Amino acid sequence: MEGAFILNLTLLVFIYATRDKYLCLETATIYESNPNLLPSKMLKIRNVLNFAEKCSTRTRLLSSGAPQIAPAIDEPGPKESVKTEVLKHPDYFSVRDIFTVKDLFDARVHYGHREGSLESRMLPYIYGSRLGHIVFDLDKTAQYLRQALNITAHIAYRDGIVLFFMRQPQNAHLVETCAKECGEFAHTRFWRGGIFTNAEKQFGAVTRLPDLCIFFNTLTTILSQHTAVRDSAKMGIPTIGIVDSNCNPNLITYPVPGNDDSPAAIEFYCRVFKEAILRGKTKRKEHEAL
Amino acid sequence: MMRKIGIAFRPHNLLNIQNWLLSSRKILEIRTLSAQASSTTEIGSIDTGAPVENGDSKKNLSKAMKAYLDRAREHDEFMNAQRVEFEIGKRHLANMMGENPETFTQADIDNAIEYLFPSGLYQKHARPIMKPPEEVFPQRKAAEFDETGRPYHFLFYTGRSNFYQVLYDVVEHINEMYKFEDSMTRKNLQPDPMLKLNLSGTEWIAKSALEFRVVETVSDREYNTFVTAMDRLSNMPFAYKVKDFIMEYRVSLMNQSETYDAIKPQIREDGRESVTVYECRRKRAIGNVTVISPGTGKITINGQGISYFEGIQEREQILFPLIFSNMQNKVDIEAEMQNGGPSGQAGAIRYGISWALRSFVDQETMESMRLAGLLTFDIRVRERKKPGQAGARRKFTWKKR
Numbered sequence: 001m002e003g004a005f006i007l008n009l010t011l012l013v014f015i016y017a018t019r020d021k022y023l024c025l026e027t028a029t030i031y032e033s034n035p036n037l038l039p040s041k042m043l044k045i046r047n048v049l050n051f052a053e054k055c056s057t058r059t060r061l062l063s064s065g066a067p068q069i070a071p072a073i074d075e076p077g078p079k080e081s082v083k084t085e086v087l088k089h090p091d092y093f094s095v096r097d098i099f100t101v102k103d104l105f106d107a108r109v110h111y112g113h114r115e116g117s118l119e120s121r122m123l124p125y126i127y128g129s130r131l132g133h134i135v136f137d138l139d140k141t142a143q144y145l146r147q148a149l150n151i152t153a154h155i156a157y158r159d160g161i162v163l164f165f166m167r168q169p170q171n172a173h174l175v176e177t178c179a180k181e182c183g184e185f186a187h188t189r190f191w192r193g194g195i196f197t198n199a200e201k202q203f204g205a206v207t208r209l210p211d212l213c214i215f216f217n218t219l220t221t222i223l224s225q226h227t228a229v230r231d232s233a234k235m236g237i238p239t240i241g242i243v244d245s246n247c248n249p250n251l252i253t254y255p256v257p258g259n260d261d262s263p264a265a266i267e268f269y270c271r272v273f274k275e276a277i278l279r280g281k282t283k284r285k286e287h288e289a290l
Numbered sequence: 291m292m293r294k295i296g297i298a299f300r301p302h303n304l305l306n307i308q309n310w311l312l313s314s315r316k317i318l319e320i321r322t323l324s325a326q327a328s329s330t331t332e333i334g335s336i337d338t339g340a341p342v343e344n345g346d347s348k349k350n351l352s353k354a355m356k357a358y359l360d361r362a363r364e365h366d367e368f369m370n371a372q373r374v375e376f377e378i379g380k381r382h383l384a385n386m387m388g389e390n391p392e393t394f395t396q397a398d399i400d401n402a403i404e405y406l407f408p409s410g411l412y413q414k415h416a417r418p419i420m421k422p423p424e425e426v427f428p429q430r431k432a433a434e435f436d437e438t439g440r441p442y443h444f445l446f447y448t449g450r451s452n453f454y455q456v457l458y459d460v461v462e463h464i465n466e467m468y469k470f471e472d473s474m475t476r477k478n479l480q481p482d483p484m485l486k487l488n489l490s491g492t493e494w495i496a497k498s499a500l501e502f503r504v505v506e507t508v509s510d511r512e513y514n515t516f517v518t519a520m521d522r523l524s525n526m527p528f529a530y531k532v533k534d535f536i537m538e539y540r541v542s543l544m545n546q547s548e549t550y551d552a553i554k555p556q557i558r559e560d561g562r563e564s565v566t567v568y569e570c571r572r573k574r575a576i577g578n579v580t581v582i583s584p585g586t587g588k589i590t591i592n593g594q595g596i597s598y599f600e601g602i603q604e605r606e607q608i609l610f611p612l613i614f615s616n617m618q619n620k621v622d623i624e625a626e627m628q629n630g631g632p633s634g635q636a637g638a639i640r641y642g643i644s645w646a647l648r649s650f651v652d653q654e655t656m657e658s659m660r661l662a663g664l665l666t667f668d669i670r671v672r673e674r675k676k677p678g679q680a681g682a683r684r685k686f687t688w689k690k691r
Contacts, residue, residue, distance in 0.1 A: 161441075173458070173461045176458055180444045185446060186444060186445060187448050203449065205357055205361065206354045207439075
């Protein structure tokens with residue numbers, strides 16, 4: 001009974017650990033409401049708090065440390081002054097209004113996996129658990145997704161190559177169609193090692209690699225991560241990844257916490273990323289015409 | 291000289307043959323020819339798929355495109371050189387054979403090579419050949435990306451874009467079928483049984499054929515995926531809607547035109563039609579069989595009736611094709627047999643009758659006769675006795691102690 005209480009308590013603390021301003025308040029509340037709590041147990045809670053805090057800072061560091069995307073070649077395009085202006089604007093392509101948090105909810109993005117498969121690095125992004133299943137904090141998901149959409153639009157604006165990944169046969173066709181519709185690329189098949197790291201041998205010639213990889217799921221099976229995640233990191237290709245509660249977000253440049261299994265969710269991601277890419281491309285065309 | 295011929299005997303040694311021919315002839319002729327050839331090869335050169343510009347725009351080419359253009363140029367130059375050499379070699383060959391170089395065809399070349407370099411090698415593709423370079427060197431893909439290095443195909447990074455495009459199309463069709471099926475169910479309509487897709491007599495194209503079509507290597511697992519996907523599509527109730535797509539990837543099981551070239555009947559003095567099959571064989575037996583139509587079912591074997599054979603089995607052998615094709619009282623049979631025993635002779639007559647009956651039955655019966663094995667020559671013969679053994683397989687009695 002007490003064990004269950006501690007577990008619930010720990011989860012509660014996890015949820016609020018990353019919300020800095022509530023941190024002290026909540027700890028105090030816990031202590032007040034449970035005066036019988038032993039000091040040793042309090043210590044445990046504090047350790048958990050520290051850990052969660054560390055996790056959140058690490059992710060923040062990771063996501064802010066994204067490399068600046070330089071155009072792959074010296075292509076003719078919009079003027080340099082226009083380009084700087086585009087870069088300076090915080091949300092030039094207004095990706096903010098592509099979706100709302102309610103859209104996320106309707107697309108079932110908040111569903112995570114069961115508690116047992118929870119990856120501890122995903123703790124900062126979760127809201128809690130219900131009936132033994134993880135629930136994502138959609139406010140955070142929205143924030144990360146907007147960041148990801150922004151970078152996608154910028155790369156599309158600069159004529160970058162975007163490659164979509166998906167390793168579930170059920171949703172593969174959806175992703176391929178999405179890539180086709182927005183004039184980008186898809187890889188939904190078995191990943192032959194070395195496509196990025198040994199491209200010259202694989203394609204028989206010097207080949208331009210993608211400028212952005214978008215993973216609609218980052219796992220190949222339920223246990224192993226997609227090799228392309230590692231290979232992109234090796235080759236310095238920025239990545240966007242939908243990370244579910246059982247995924248490791250460490251190697252992903254722009255992780256987006258959310259459900260990566262339901263067709264509804266995948267459809268939603270396809271829609272928003274396609275929209276962002278098309279906005280980037282339209283702007284590019286407009287500026288080229290100037 | 292001997293050494294050079296020795297080299298030429300190596301398989302696929304096209305170049306050596308041509309070099310040998312080159313070295314043995316005048317150079318003056320080569321010059322005029324190479325000028326001719328270079329003017330003709332411009333048409334046949336590989337389409338690079340991207341405009342080659344010089345000057346300012348060269349700066350905008352990506353590394354990938356530059357590398358491709360270099361490769362394409364090298365390949366073009368190589369192929370041009372090969373074409374020139376082939377033309378010269380062809381002319382020399384024609385002169386050697388004392389024929390007109392202008393009208394020297396590929397068939398003539400093959401004959402000449404076979405005559406000049408007789409080969410005892412069993413494998414035909416291992417013998418010396420001389421073919422146009424387009425047939426000798428494998429086909430290459432044109433550029434798959436534009437000047438900025440951006441690939442054309444949306445599945446380019448899978449490395450097998452054409453193959454996966456096929457799979458993509460299959461799924462696209464399946465999804466269409468599902469939608470169509472739903473709409474038909476809502477209207478309470480069933481698929482038309484008259485239009486049902488008939489795939490009998492055809493099979494999915496082989497892996498090698500698929501590889502040739504997509505110009506990509508396809509692994510066994512990928513080929514199985516292809517077959518599974520196509521099976522799934524063709525098993526759908528409304529699959530006849532995408533018949534064209536499915537039939538593109540099917541080939542007929544056998545080339546039927548060869549089997550169905552039936553012998554033309556001769557008109558006899560009495561006005562009846564007859565077909566004679568010469569040298570019908572089975573085991574050691576050999577003979578000629580004549581089928582005469584119309585007839586009454588009269589059978590003559592070496593001047594006797596069916597009683598020529600004492601055994602029931604032999605008589606059944608002879609009657610079987612007639613009964614099978616329902617012609618037992620409609621034709622007369624005449625057979626002259628030599629050598630062999632009763633079963634061999636009966637088998638030879640059976641084969642002769644079946645072979646001749648093709649001229650008097652319709653296409654459908656002919657096909658069922660083929661399926662029944664009546665039109666297949668029986669190659670089985672007596673196996674020789676081996677030394678150290680009692681017979682072909684039987685060993686001598688041997689007791690250790």
